[in-house]
Amino acid sequence: MTTVKTAPARRVFVRQLAAATAAIALPSLHTAHAATPPATERRFAPQAGRWRSFEVTTRVDIPRVDGVTRVWLPVPSVNTDWQQSLESTYASNGTTLMTNDERYGARMLLVEFAESVAQPHVELTSRIQTQDRSIDWSARKPVPEDAAARAYWTAATEMLPTDGIVRKTAQEAVRGARSDVEKTQRIYDWIIANTFREPKVKGCGEGDIQTMLETGNLGGKCADLNSLFVGMCRSVGVPARDVYGLRLVPSAFGYKELGGNPASLKGAQHCRAEVWLSGHGWVAMDPADVTKVMRQETAEWIKSPANPIVAPVKKALFGGWEGNWMAYNVAHDVVLPQSKGPKLGFLMYPMGENASGRLDHYAPDSFRYQITAREITA
8 A cells, every 4th residue: 555645836736826826706797695595496505614524535447458558547636725635545456656747737646557467456545625615705815916827727728729719709708798707707607508418428528619619519518518618718818727526425405416426436527617817816617517407407407597496506606616526636638647548638537548549438348447435524
């Protein structure tokens, strides 16, 4: 058993945050505060302040050996005022290396199995602390502005373009907006009004935002819809990023689609988003989860975000999110160390590769994994 601790000073992620770390959220411009919510409205109101501790275990088994096999497991790499990534321990009958993607500092465990290794396996356990993010409506903090960080988080990537149809769509959505707050609100509302959750999409989607817009097929999952949100924000000068992670336990507010089953978290991967707003810092966003509640929370597809089941979620996720979720990293266009395969749009699933190429992590016959979580209350 090997134990490693997260080293914040070595993380690109934390270096990017060093000039500007704040998780203060912003008010929704289109949602007024009611003194008393309607009796029929569900409650969804995450509030920062209570830390929770979790132990998350990922185990991978390779059922069939085909030459040298490599496995990459994402490791929590985020240290902020809403998550602390603590130590990780791992055990395997392969050769292990704790490494990162170099550009974003996304941590991962790389394991290599020789062809002679019988029953290749690896088990990784990480400890984290997390809490809700919520909005302080009255607070504005003096957050340092950093031109280099702004340029970094508004830049296009190979898989996250900010020109052409992405910029055109965003410009139309924000027409008349006078501030980054207004731009963000309008893009958030545009995503909810124009895209939809498509349950048939594999995993979390691919995040190919240009193709979505060019084809007009705006159905997808979180890596599609939140990536589109991020790309549109960047294209009009609002710093933004995806945050890739995993739901750990059920929602405290009873929303079945906004939580995970800690006994089996395969398929609980979920990406969120953040935007950087002057005077507030990094602000939590998650329009994709609003569309998920609309499509899947009830047997009937809810078409209006004003529905009393959806409205509190839409309001809260503009500036907050629930801390029953763990972030891995904020990495786009990930190059896996020692991989012969193509770049990944993101890293929040266990990945594998053998002599025949990249393994399909949706195919249990070739790549079998299990993720569980345990809340530590003592």
